[in-house]
Amino acid sequence: MLELAPGLIHHPGFFDRAAQVALVEAVRDVLKAAPLFTPRMPRTGKAFSVRMSNCGPLGWVSDIDGYRYQATHPATGTPWPPMPEAVAACWNALAGTALAPQACLINFYEPSARMGLHQDRDEQEFSAPVVSISLGDSALYRFGGTERRGPTRSIRLESGDVIVMGGASRLCFHGIDRIHAGTSTLLPQGGRINLTLRRVSPA
Ligand code: SIN
Numbered sequence: 001m002l003e004l005a006p007g008l009i010h011h012p013g014f015f016d017r018a019a020q021v022a023l024v025e026a027v028r029d030v031l032k033a034a035p036l037f038t039p040r041m042p043r044t045g046k047a048f049s050v051r052m053s054n055c056g057p058l059g060w061v062s063d064i065d066g067y068r069y070q071a072t073h074p075a076t077g078t079p080w081p082p083m084p085e086a087v088a089a090c091w092n093a094l095a096g097t098a099l100a101p102q103a104c105l106i107n108f109y110e111p112s113a114r115m116g117l118h119q120d121r122d123e124q125e126f127s128a129p130v131v132s133i134s135l136g137d138s139a140l141y142r143f144g145g146t147e148r149r150g151p152t153r154s155i156r157l158e159s160g161d162v163i164v165m166g167g168a169s170r171l172c173f174h175g176i177d178r179i180h181a182g183t184s185t186l187l188p189q190g191g192r193i194n195l196t197l198r199r200v201s202p203a
């Protein structure tokens with residue numbers, strides 16, 4: 001593992017190929033029950049370039065009314081499916097907290113998708129880290145400190161890598177500048193899946 005900044009830990013190859021294949025299978029099952037939707041920016045309603053879904057008790061959604069967590073899918077109205085076992089196990093191995101994860105956001109990136117620099121700060125509990133899993137095509141991940149205009153660095157995230165944003169880096173700015181299409185054979189149609197695990201509320 002590599003400490004990119006205080007509390008910002010990169011675990012290259014945390015999931016081996018067999019574990020990645022199993023995880024993709026589990027994500028496919030989740031998406032059958034909770035299909036990908038296109039989130040929209042608050043106020044402007046501009047579409048994100050990623051599509052999203054969630055699993056676990058809470059899901060993160062964004063639409064014209066704002067960012068929020070909710071217990072049901074915005075289109076189907078049904079509760080989010082449970083978090084796959086392997087996802088919860090990853091949190092238990094790396095998060096270093098007794099608090100259980102409550103939300104697993106699923107981001108699906110087509111090769112042209114990106115994610116602007118942002119902080120994860122819609123939670124009411126910041127003692128637990130954010131745990132972020134990469135699957136499929138590799139991505140250029142940019143991270144900085146807790147000031148939007150501060151200096152940033154970039155690293156490449158490969159399929160099976162996990163990033164933990166905790167401690168002094170729990171509120172670090174981060175984003176995905178680009179997807180390197182065709183760099184992984186994990187997803188037959190290409191693209192990238194990111195799973196972001198978070199604790200939302202205090203114990
Ligand atoms: C996010 O911060 O929401 C996604 C990060 C990633 O795709 O690795």
Ligand code: MN
Binds near residue numbers: 118120
């Ligand atoms: Mn984020």
